[in-house]
Amino acid sequence: MNNFIYDIPVKVYFGENQLSNLGTELKRYGQRVLLTYGGGSIKRIGLYDKVVEEIRSAGLDLFELSGIEPNPRIESVRAGVDICKQQGIDVLLAVGGGSTIDATKFMAAGACVEHDAWEFFGADAKPIERALPIVTILTLSATGSEMDAGGVISNLATGDKLGRMAQPMLPKVSFLDPTLTYSVSKYQTACGAADIMSHIMEVYFNTNKDLFLLDSCMEAMLKTVVKFAPIAVRDPENYEARANLMWTSSWAINGFINGGRRKAWSCHPMEHELSALYDITHGLGLAILTPRWMGYCLDETTVDRYVSFGTNVFGIDASLEPMAIARESIKRLSEFFFDTLGLQRTLSELGIKREDFALMARKACRYGDINGFKRLTAEDVERIYEMCL
Amino acid sequence: MNNFIYDIPVKVYFGENQLSNLGTELKRYGQRVLLTYGGGSIKRIGLYDKVVEEIRSAGLDLFELSGIEPNPRIESVRAGVDICKQQGIDVLLAVGGGSTIDATKFMAAGACVEHDAWEFFGADAKPIERALPIVTILTLSATGSEMDAGGVISNLATGDKLGRMAQPMLPKVSFLDPTLTYSVSKYQTACGAADIMSHIMEVYFNTNKDLFLLDSCMEAMLKTVVKFAPIAVRDPENYEARANLMWTSSWAINGFINGGRRKAWSCHPMEHELSALYDITHGLGLAILTPRWMGYCLDETTVDRYVSFGTNVFGIDASLEPMAIARESIKRLSEFFFDTLGLQRTLSELGIKREDFALMARKACRYGDINGFKRLTAEDVERIYEMCL
Numbered sequence: 148m149n150n151f152i153y154d155i156p157v158k159v160y161f162g163e164n165q166l167s168n169l170g171t172e173l174k175r176y177g178q179r180v181l182l183t184y185g186g187g188s189i190k191r192i193g194l195y196d197k198v199v200e201e202i203r204s205a206g207l208d209l210f211e212l213s214g215i216e217p218n219p220r221i222e223s224v225r226a227g228v229d230i231c232k233q234q235g236i237d238v239l240l241a242v243g244g245g246s247t248i249d250a251t252k253f254m255a256a257g258a259c260v261e262h263d264a265w266e267f268f269g270a271d272a273k274p275i276e277r278a279l280p281i282v283t284i285l286t287l288s289a290t291g292s293e294m295d296a297g298g299v300i301s302n303l304a305t306g307d308k309l310g311r312m313a314q315p316m317l318p319k320v321s322f323l324d325p326t327l328t329y330s331v332s333k334y335q336t337a338c339g340a341a342d343i344m345s346h347i348m349e350v351y352f353n354t355n356k357d358l359f360l361l362d363s364c365m366e367a368m369l370k371t372v373v374k375f376a377p378i379a380v381r382d383p384e385n386y387e388a389r390a391n392l393m394w395t396s397s398w399a400i401n402g403f404i405n406g407g408r409r410k411a412w413s414c415h416p417m418e419h420e421l422s423a424l425y426d427i428t429h430g431l432g433l434a435i436l437t438p439r440w441m442g443y444c445l446d447e448t449t450v451d452r453y454v455s456f457g458t459n460v461f462g463i464d465a466s467l468e469p470m471a472i473a474r475e476s477i478k479r480l481s482e483f484f485f486d487t488l489g490l491q492r493t494l495s496e497l498g499i500k501r502e503d504f505a506l507m508a509r510k511a512c513r514y515g516d517i518n519g520f521k522r523l524t525a526e527d528v529e530r531i532y533e534m535c536l
Numbered sequence: 537m538n539n540f541i542y543d544i545p546v547k548v549y550f551g552e553n554q555l556s557n558l559g560t561e562l563k564r565y566g567q568r569v570l571l572t573y574g575g576g577s578i579k580r581i582g583l584y585d586k587v588v589e590e591i592r593s594a595g596l597d598l599f600e601l602s603g604i605e606p607n608p609r610i611e612s613v614r615a616g617v618d619i620c621k622q623q624g625i626d627v628l629l630a631v632g633g634g635s636t637i638d639a640t641k642f643m644a645a646g647a648c649v650e651h652d653a654w655e656f657f658g659a660d661a662k663p664i665e666r667a668l669p670i671v672t673i674l675t676l677s678a679t680g681s682e683m684d685a686g687g688v689i690s691n692l693a694t695g696d697k698l699g700r701m702a703q704p705m706l707p708k709v710s711f712l713d714p715t716l717t718y719s720v721s722k723y724q725t726a727c728g729a730a731d732i733m734s735h736i737m738e739v740y741f742n743t744n745k746d747l748f749l750l751d752s753c754m755e756a757m758l759k760t761v762v763k764f765a766p767i768a769v770r771d772p773e774n775y776e777a778r779a780n781l782m783w784t785s786s787w788a789i790n791g792f793i794n795g796g797r798r799k800a801w802s803c804h805p806m807e808h809e810l811s812a813l814y815d816i817t818h819g820l821g822l823a824i825l826t827p828r829w830m831g832y833c834l835d836e837t838t839v840d841r842y843v844s845f846g847t848n849v850f851g852i853d854a855s856l857e858p859m860a861i862a863r864e865s866i867k868r869l870s871e872f873f874f875d876t877l878g879l880q881r882t883l884s885e886l887g888i889k890r891e892d893f894a895l896m897a898r899k900a901c902r903y904g905d906i907n908g909f910k911r912l913t914a915e916d917v918e919r920i921y922e923m924c925l
């Protein structure tokens with residue numbers, strides 16, 4: 148069991164109609180606010196008007212940057228950095244899902260340095276020592292970006308999709324209103340659920356021994372997604388389902404469940420190459436990869452984790468043989484993603500071609516083998532992609 | 537489901553040998569440090585010397601207040617306030633269990649006002665708008681004071697033992713080293729376990745409907761205590777057991793599990809009257825009261841919670857009749873406290889007299905009925921005390 152530092156000072160307003168606190172919270176951090184968002188969805192659900200009204204009635208100066216992409220691009224980050232520098236922005240307000248929040252984090256960091264924001268990424272990444280304060284209003288339960296210090300940015304020019312974490316990018320305040328996710332489509336709700344589960348499973352499937360408490364909390368979170376994602380898909384305005392998914396998405400990746408575990412994640416780096424090259428939805432890529440990765444990693448040395456997962460999350464009979472429980476747990480997870488949630492089950496269906504596997508696998512291992520639950524070489528990654536055909 | 541605000545910005549260093557960070561952390565808050573502690577135990581385990589060495593080598597000025605009692609008294613708080621004011625203390629460092637940390641919180645708050653610290657308590661309590669910064673080093677897993685904003689202080693002159701919460705008293709940094717609890721006696725370890733479980737059960741047994749996620753996390757925490765408290769009692773230097781109990785104790789009461797639940801606690805106000813009058817260990821009082829309180833509150837309207845508790849925490853067969861599961865869950869909890877952990881099972885064994893029940897019950901309801909899981913009048917509280925004879 149390794150030591151760890153727990154440090155998640157994000158303040159969260161959870162529930163409906165909490166935006167009356169927005170002006171007060173923004174004001175703590177300054178006068179000039181950059182509002183960032185993606186497409187028109189926040190206007191369609193009336194959120195944009197409410198946010199602008201709160202900012203104006205607090206007497207703050209409002210600047211805007213819209214058009215942040217799903218799988219947000221470095222060009223959007225650069226545009227935000229320019230506004231921050233030119234307008235002397237004090238605080239950034241990201242309204243949207245993980246893409247908008249991720250991009251906003253790197254705008255906030257980029258505003259504090261002279262170099263280009265893409266230099267925060269890659270092997271010789273520049274340090275992130277400061278960032279402008281960030282407030283978020285979440286509209287999609289998936290990435291957990293509202294309560295963590297990381298983000299992922301795509302660079303189409305280099306074909307890269309790279310992640311980076313840094314404590315200064317942690318949001319100061321996040322507003323989590325489950326009703327703001329009512330309009331999320333069945334498909335995006337399902338992809339979000341797969342993303343949340345993957346965040347937990349990347350930590351849960353680990354050969355580092357750590358706190359039983361945290362394993363049990365991860366099982367609690369996974370059970371919550373398994374119980375409520377189908378309800379949210381079926382009944383999009385079910386508050387209880389949306390609320391459970393929303394709070395689980397934050398806790399899945401804010402660092403709490405890690406404890407002292409230090410193993411690398413596996414499915415995320417494999418997936419990032421898929422969405423970097425094909426611009427698919429991240430959660431869908433994870434749903435397709437995860438059960439195959441579990442199958443690839445299953446052996447006598449790893450079977451115990453599958454048994455805990457299968458019995459505690461899916462309620463599989465604990466008296467069965469360990470290998471039988473493990474195989475059943477993979478089957479149950481597949482059924483959950485592809486039958487219950489209705490996600491596409493193969494890379495072929497998405498038009499992803501075998502001929503790109505070798506390149507993507509090499510890129511997934513650009514910094515060396517993926518040293519996660521089981522060590523994966525580029526060849527292993529290629530085999531796992533092939534299992535997804 | 538009610539809205540809530542989540543705001544727990546405590547930074548935690550978890551694990552062995554993290555005290556090398558103590559000087560750096562204290563320095564953030566100033567130059568003049570008041571070290572507070574209880575009896576000689578921190579000297580016996582060598583912790584005092586380590587702490588003093590860290591403070592001195594960081595070049596900070598050290599002041600001391602020792603002798604803080606279990607069930608800490610207002611006189612200790614006053615003594616600390618006097619030192620803070622006379623010496624211009626910048627930051628308080630509490631080293632010990634919940635008693636030392638609780639008392640230190642009110643010293644930190646008392647140092648910022650002109651009135652007597654006892655005026656922070658009771659029906660006309662003065663506001664707590666500021667407090668000096670607090671750093672803690674925990675030596676006992678029980679109260680969770682290291683990660684929450686509350687504390688309980690006794691006033692023998694008035695016969696009161698009263699609690700108070702206020703966000704400014706939240707510790708800035710807490711050091712949680714499981715090895716510092718190796719020397720905690722079997723008895724105190726068992727009492728601490730009962731205290732942790734009670735903190736969770738006071739929230740879990742609730743008629744407010746809230747997030748399934750949080751119910752499941754509470755069950756995860758309860759299972760952790762049930763699994764590891766007996767190991768820590770049997771094998772005091774078992775790191776895994778001590779670590780699990782320590783991190784669970786913090787999360788049992790830092791506010792995370794509450795969500796939007798707003799019902800009052802029940803066993804704590806009943807117990808505070810026992811330890812106010814008889815100075816017994818808080819966790820022992822809770823262990824004696826809790827199963828009787830559960831028995832008193834069980835009926836057709838409340839039985840569902842007992843069923844979830846019994847099946848998910850103690851693994852009772854879910855196919856039994858609900859009432860049978862409920863009664864079995866009370867039996868299993870009693871066996872856990874009194875047989876497995878070896879705690880005393882009645883108030884009579886502690887010399888607590890029936891003739892004091894009416895007065896204690898009235899005091900427990902001094903602000904009105906206890907409006908918790910089930911509403912309890914002073915007469916109800918008296919009946920529950922009688923069940924503990």
